[in-house]
Each structure stands twice: as structure tokens, then as C-alpha cells.
Amino acid sequence: MAAGGKRTKSVQQELVMDMTPMIDCVFLLMIFFVLVIDLSQQTLEDLILPKATYAVPDEKPPENRPVVNIMQDGRVIVKKNVRYDPARDGDNLSPIHALLVEMRDNIPKLDIKKETVGGTTMTLINDPLLIRADKWTEWHYVGKFMEACVFPQAAFWKIELALSEDDKEAKMLSKARK
């Protein structure tokens, strides 16, 4: 009897599976994917923004806020798609106008109003458009985009310029010098 009891115990010990490592691994994977594949960051290109000294932190940006990235070579990128390339489009601003109309039509809950300004009926968008450009992007690229923003069919007249709370470039350079 005693020998039989021991055997049952050892069988039970073998059957008990330790779930801890598996649960740990699952948690690790979950955290990894949550942090890496953050959907809200998809609209943001990897740019080095100028450092803000006094700007308001962009803590809770509205979900429907349109975001435009302007690269150093003047390319306008929205959700990973190049929508305007100065090398390809030159002074032709119609790709930007098409982009603005697309934003007006596809972004939900935008505050849109029709207003007559100087005899012209304008479709004014009262929600801000965030412009993210690299610290060293030549201003004329940004200026040209802003010029295009005053488009009667989709006039984004409120803009926000993106800055960083951290001087990423200085950190990068000091790291490289070490």
C-alpha cells in the first residue's frame, strides 16, 4: 500500500505543470507588441524636431487630428505615403490640394464651416493640422505647404508646429563623439 501511495504522488508531481514561465513569456510578448506596434505612432515619421522651450506639451492629441510630416528634402509624407515630392511635382501644388480635400472628406468629426471671405466661399476647417518637420528642413518647403493649406475647398487655417521636449540631435551627436 505504502509503495503504491508513493507512486501516485510521484505521478502527480510529474503532471503538475509550472505555468509561470509561459505566463511571463506571454506578458513579455504583449508588452513588447503594445509598445512597438503603437498604432497612434503610425502617422509620425522618424524626424528630429527642434527642441521646445516654452511650447505646450502635446499630451492628449485628438484622435482625428490630421498630421503631416515634411522631410528634409521637402517630401510631404502622410501615413507613410509620399503625397508631395518637390523633385517630382515641383511647383505643382495639386497633390497637396488633393491631400487636403481627402483629409476633409475622410477624417471623422472635423469641424467644417462654410464662410464667405472676401467674396469667395471658403470651406474652413476649424480643427488644427499638425505640421511635423525636421529641425533642418528648409523653411521654404514648410512655407510652400502652408501656402497650399489656404485652399478654398479645404482651408486648414489653424496649424500646429510640432516640437520635441527633448534635444534628440544633441544627444545623438554627443553619443557619437564618445
Next chain:
Amino acid sequence: MASKTMDQVQEEAKADMTPMIDCVFLLIIFFLCIDFKVLEAKLPAYLPKDSGAQSTHADPIEKLSLKIECVSPGRELPRPNSKSIYREGHRVRYHVGPTVVNDEEALVKELRRIYSDRSKWTKDDKTGAPKPQPIVIEPGVNAVYGDVAVCVDAARSVGFEDIQFGGGLGRGKKPAPGAK
């Protein structure tokens, strides 16, 4: 009997390292990922609602001109581990109305002085309440986004709310890569 006791003692002494290693991994991943998510900031500005020539009459409003003059465009150098560039030795100076200032600190000081002069304030169209005059930022040749951001940042910090953009688009002769 004696050997059983030894086994038990050995079992008790064996520390389970799994949770500690897990925690270390968690911390490594956390700190790795937090580096990429630097909080951004924003500076609001306004564009004119209308463009081109207008037939309607408008009263002239005194605006404060803030010109950005690029003293030295700087040397284009590649950023480490990146396809982008940075400009070493890029220098600008700011023309706040007739006054010229050379750095951000002096710019804030000058803007603060102008802001405190209430005689220059305009009246709000709707409420009639006094408000600071609009600022027009005019980036010159070779000005970059970072230079304009400094001006907008400084103007907002002082209290100017109506920030507009004007002047040329700042396109200039690009220095050859590596050239002084």
C-alpha cells in the same frame, strides 16, 4: 534517512531565478521602448483664411515684423546612423521691428519689452478688448524650420497669440555638402 534530509536541504537552497530574469527582461524592454517615445510639444499658429487680392475694404492693422536673417547657413554634415543631415555652425539673427538681436534669450527679452508696451496693442474685432498686436514671422534666405520654431516658441512664451507667417519662402543657395 540521512540522505533524504540532505536532498530536502538542497531543494530549499535552490533559488528560482525565473521571476528575477523575467523582471530584468521587462525592465530592459521598458527602457528600450521608452527612449523612442519622447513626448512632443506643439505651437499653435494661424494661416490667413483668404489668399490673393481682395475687393473688400480692410482697416490696416499694425503688425510686429520678426525677420529671420541667416548669418551663416552652416556646414552640412551627415547625422550619425541616419540618412539625414545637420548643419554645423548655422547662425541666425532676428530683426524685431528695427531692433536686431543675436540669440533666443535676447529675442525673448525684446519681445517681452514690446508686449509690455500697451500703447501698441490693437482692439479685438468682436469684443473690442485690447489684445497684443499680431506678429508676422518672415524667414529669410536659408532659414530652416528650427529657426522659425524658435521664434514661434519665444512669441508664445511672452504672450503673443496671433502669429502669422510672411516674407519670402526663405529659399537660398544651398552650400555644397562639406563646404564652409
